[in-house]
Amino acid sequence: MDTVSAVSLVKERLGIRTNVRDSYLTAIVEGVIKELEDEKGLVLDGANSYHLLFVCDYATWRYQSVSSTQTTSASRPLPMPRHLQYRLHNLMIHSGSGGA
Template sequence: MDEGQLLELLKLKLGISTNLRDKPLQKIISGVIAELKENLGVTLDSSRADHEMFVVDFAAYRYEGGVDIPRHLQWRLHNLQVSSNSKEEK
């Protein structure tokens, strides 16, 4: 995945226009991608916009410091896990 592009999308979502928070945001994006792949078993495809937008939305949730994961993120994560597992079984 192009983390530079993901960073720009995340900054747009959060309303950040300066580069002052780029390093922490890059770490959050990297952490989200690693967690999805290693801990949650999601196979990300950089050619799919829905995968990229999920990473951006999940990183925004992490940045904002939410305690409970929003329902829409839970639902989308579950769908990603199911689709990743079905592709691995084939």
């Protein structure tokens, strides 16, 4: 998975035009990819635009949920939105988590 392309798309989605947050956004994207591959068992294909867009959307949510002022009563980030949960579930089914 090309992290440079993913970071570029995340920046577009967030409306960020400078390079000031690139290292932070790169760390988030790399963390998301590592989580999906190592913890969820997904085999991500960098040429698959569905995979790339999911990584971007997940990283964008990660970025926004940490910096959001809207938190639960225990000061934890908001839970993952349903559309991301649904897409992650579908990726795990269709991408063959656990080795096909």
